[in-house]
Amino acid sequence: MPNTEIITRLLTRHDTWRGQHQKTTQRTISSGQDQVDQLLKGGWPTASVTELLVQYPGIGELSLLLPIIKHYCQNNHLAVWLDPPYQPYAPALAAAGITLQKTLIVQSKSHREWLWIAEQCIRNNALLLAWTKKTTPSYTDIRKLQLAAADSGHPAFLFTATTQLSASSPATLRLEVDTGGEKNLRLCVRKLRGVAPGEQILIPRDRDLGPQCSLTKLPVNSSHSAISVPTDIPRSTTTSQRLNA
Secondary structure (H helix, E strand, O other): OOHHHHHHHHHHOOOOOOOOOOOOOOOEEOOOOHHHHHHOOOOEEOOOEEEEEEOOOOOOHHHHOHHHHHHHHHOOOOEEEEOOOEOOOHHHHHHOOOOHHHEEEEOOOOHHHHHHHHHHHHHOOOEEEEEOOOOOOOHHHHHHHHHHHHHHOOOEEEEEEHHHOOOOOOOOEEEEEEEOOOOEEEEEEEEOOOOOOOOEEEEEOOOOOOOOOEOOOOOOOOOOOOOOOOOOOOEEOOOOOOOOO
């Protein structure tokens, strides 16, 4: 590739800063909630990794992402769930308007495989939701995913434990999520350009996502007669399938 073309591509990236530029504009996509959009200066950052540091799985954190998952599935992108701790409840996802045929669950077998799957999902224009319970990605690992997101132009979401708050991360957004009382979630920005660390809001806690069942105890593909739409979510345990968006 000619040097001029390489330089041109670098200069068009949203995360490239040039001298005499006072600031760069971060592109966003609405979270579907005005309060959250206001906190995040427009919504979820695109072309970026967002790290959700969750108190513990299942407190309602997934409800934050239902609108963006719906948006991507409706626009013919896969939503890939990498190593989720629980089986996504298909009827609730369908009721939220999410196309189940565009939802793919992948279980990795090693840290190396987890990282490869995550990067390939991002580079193939899928919406990545990845959990780090099985593995602890390093700064370099997250940086690799951040660069992949910058190249693809799409957001990616990592779910990590709040115990990782003290660790350095290259993610564009780090958002702490915990219970702010029985009926609320507390969202606290730990890292985001233009937002003071510690800025926070309380939002209603939505846990109506169905029963939480461990993937090791319940098959992913199941049929539910309570709704009239297909409720099977594809599952993959191999890395040979190409992700087509």
